[in-house]
Amino acid sequence: MNLQRGQRLIQNAYDCINRGDYSTAVRYFDDVLQYGEVSAILHDKGFCLNELGRYQAAIRCFDRVISLENRHSDLYISAFYNKGRSYIGLNKREQAIACFDAVLSIDPYHANARMGKDMLL
Numbered sequence: 001m002n003l004q005r006g007q008r009l010i011q012n013a014y015d016c017i018n019r020g021d022y023s024t025a026v027r028y029f030d031d032v033l034q035y036g037e038v039s040a041i042l043h044d045k046g047f048c049l050n051e052l053g054r055y056q057a058a059i060r061c062f063d064r065v066i067s068l069e070n071r072h073s074d075l076y077i078s079a080f081y082n083k084g085r086s087y088i089g090l091n092k093r094e095q096a097i098a099c100f101d102a103v104l105s106i107d108p109y110h111a112n113a114r115m116g117k118d119m120l121l
Contacts, residue, residue: 006032010041022048039068039075046082055086062086077103081113093120 013028029045032038046061062083069076084099097120103113 006035013044017044017048022051026052037064037068039065042068043075043079043082046079046086050082050086050089053089055089058086059083072106077106077110081110081116084113084116088116088120096120 009028009032013025013032016022016025016028025048026045029041029048032041033045042061043065046058046065049055049058049061062079065075065079066083069079080099080102084096084103087093087096087099097117100113100117100120103110104117107113
């Protein structure tokens with residue numbers, strides 16, 4: 001894929017997200033991912049899948065980001081947080097709490113993870 005085409009696909013995906021068209025954004029992200037895994041694209045695809053209620057597929061994206069990223073990177077932390085959101089969607093309270101705990105072990109001041117955990121306790 002040439003760089004210009006890749007950038008256009010990514011921009012189209014983010015335009016779709018801004019319009020709330022998550023399913024089309026997922027298709028654009030899938031087109032980009034055919035050419036190689038990129039943590040940010042996997043993460044944002046997972047976000048869209050969460051918004052669509054496709055929690056298991058979202059978890060697979062977030063797990064892949066977690067495996068690719070450094071423990072202290074913003075994407076790693078965000079992937080764990082959003083994985084917790086996926087588990088909430090699946091009504092898996094303990095798994096969600098474990099994800100929020102993973103975030104809080106790295107960033108004890110992560111307000112969203114704290115709020116998510118408190119909501120479940």
